[in-house]
Amino acid sequence: xxxxxxxxxxxxxxxxxxxxxxxxxxxxxxxxxxxxxxxxxxxxxxxxxxxxxxxxxxxxxxxxxxxxxxxxxxxxxxxxxxxxxxxxxxxxxxxxxxxxxxxxxxxxxxxxxxxxxxxxxxxxxxxxxxxxxxxxxxxxxxxxxxxxxxxxxxxxxxxxxxxxxxxxxxxxxxxxxxxxxxxxxxxx
Amino acid sequence: xxxxxxxxxxxxxxxxxxxxxxxxxxxxxxxxxxxxxxxxxxxxxxxxxxxxxxxxxxxxxxxxxxxxxxxxxxxxxxxxxxxxxxxxxxxxxxxxxxxxxxxxxxxxxxxxxxxxxxxxxxxxxxxxxxxxxxxxxxxxxxxxxxxxxxxxxxxxxxxxxxxxxxxxxxxxxxxxxxxxxxxxxxxxxxxxxxxxxxxxxxxxxxxxxxxxxxxxxxxxxxxxxxxxxxxxxxxxxxxxxxxxxxxxxxxxxxxxxxxxxxxxxxxxxxxxxxxxxxxxxxxxxxxxxxxxxxxxxxxxxxxxxxxxxxxxxxxxxxxx
Numbered sequence: 114x115x116x117x118x119x120x121x122x123x124x125x126x127x128x129x130x131x132x133x134x135x136x137x138x139x140x141x142x143x144x145x146x147x148x149x150x151x152x153x154x155x156x157x158x159x160x161x162x163x164x165x166x167x168x169x170x171x172x173x174x175x176x177x178x179x180x181x182x183x184x185x186x187x188x189x190x191x192x193x194x195x196x197x198x199x200x201x202x203x204x205x206x207x208x209x210x211x212x213x214x215x216x217x218x219x220x221x222x223x224x225x226x227x228x229x230x231x232x233x234x235x236x237x238x239x240x241x242x243x244x245x246x247x248x249x250x251x252x253x254x255x256x257x258x259x260x261x262x263x264x265x266x267x268x269x270x271x272x273x274x275x276x277x278x279x280x281x282x283x284x285x286x287x288x289x290x291x292x293x294x295x296x297x298x299x300x301x
Numbered sequence: 302x303x304x305x306x307x308x309x310x311x312x313x314x315x316x317x318x319x320x321x322x323x324x325x326x327x328x329x330x331x332x333x334x335x336x337x338x339x340x341x342x343x344x345x346x347x348x349x350x351x352x353x354x355x356x357x358x359x360x361x362x363x364x365x366x367x368x369x370x371x372x373x374x375x376x377x378x379x380x381x382x383x384x385x386x387x388x389x390x391x392x393x394x395x396x397x398x399x400x401x402x403x404x405x406x407x408x409x410x411x412x413x414x415x416x417x418x419x420x421x422x423x424x425x426x427x428x429x430x431x432x433x434x435x436x437x438x439x440x441x442x443x444x445x446x447x448x449x450x451x452x453x454x455x456x457x458x459x460x461x462x463x464x465x466x467x468x469x470x471x472x473x474x475x476x477x478x479x480x481x482x483x484x485x486x487x488x489x490x491x492x493x494x495x496x497x498x499x500x501x502x503x504x505x506x507x508x509x510x511x512x513x514x515x516x517x518x519x520x521x522x523x524x525x526x527x528x529x530x531x532x533x534x535x536x537x538x539x540x541x542x543x544x545x546x547x548x549x550x551x552x553x554x555x556x557x558x559x560x561x562x563x564x565x566x567x568x569x570x571x572x573x574x575x576x577x578x579x580x581x582x583x584x585x586x587x588x589x590x591x592x593x594x595x596x597x598x599x600x601x602x603x604x605x606x607x608x609x610x611x612x613x614x615x616x617x618x619x620x621x
Binding site for chain 1: 302318321322325326328329332334336337338339367611612615616617
């Protein structure tokens, strides 16, 4: 399978649904903050926060969304060329006693989320951490699951899933491209 | 990047990359929990053949904040003072599994010798070699200037910034590293020193402006940052007065005081690599003024050294 699997309208619908699910699950927005994992988790977190703000007027989207860079917590740093460190910006209300929704584009091995949980632990003590992802492509290597999923996308390990977002890439789409060699930049 | 030996060979992109990583490291140091797990299991050896407190503890703090193990190896009270050669020391460090060696040595070129010899395969960071270079000091100075003088500074260099470096350019490895780095980053460099304390040939360089008194330099340029160098009595043979007639004259012509500081633009900042000789190259008024960033340089030093250790040690091992 190769080509576009989600277009802009599909992504918009998935995010709207996830925003509602987050509100339902947490019975309101009082302690909710969203943390996107760079690069593409960050605009997704801001979009989700904006959608939650549309539904719940008291929710200040800009104060509730942030970015969590996990580069320095990765377990595969020594296997790859040196990575640039991204920016971490915490929501103004902090993480202590909040319900943190981690947001990422592609959910794959679970190692990124493992690193994110370690990073969160150093930044505060949330009441709960939940996970929202746009695409779950399977192939978990750790006992981690997502709470909110935009689209389950069964893939072969050799396939590659790319999320493009307007804020970063100029357009919204999810692409899947066929069997390349495993060294060719598998996303974690 | 395999080693950090000098700033001559750093490209503009590499330098900006180090400054950007430093900014992220500095941000982590404002958190309640300042330790990161990034270099867990790596060993950093501080190999100091020359006395230094602030550089050594800065590297030690940087390595520990990244969870590396730190071994301090100083000349006093070790086999180094018993006449062991650099080669034998390097072989020892290799056998101990040092992933990086931070070396401070009285001989110019010692770090480069250690890196290029094949005696060990760890990464080498030059923490000051003789009168040659001290690259992490120059990087922390550039980082401090960029923070104060460049808006929205991520990814940017120091284009359009005018920096005056004042004092003993001849013996200063701080100047030795700062001048090439500042030029690489696009800053204008103004050198102020007595003629006796300028390296041979510097007055002929057309990418630097040289002045023989601080007043001349203040008159001729809009200085954005002034870097006062320490008068290094220990490097000046002849009792410390062989290069200028008297400390009083030095202070009169090259010392930074409140009056000279007021004649610079209002946004100008004051840097000093420390330790300061208050009353000689810098007055207490200038050193303690709100425009002095001397204390901030120390905390930025930890962030820059964390960035250097991260960039050298975190990635995969380059093929040997």
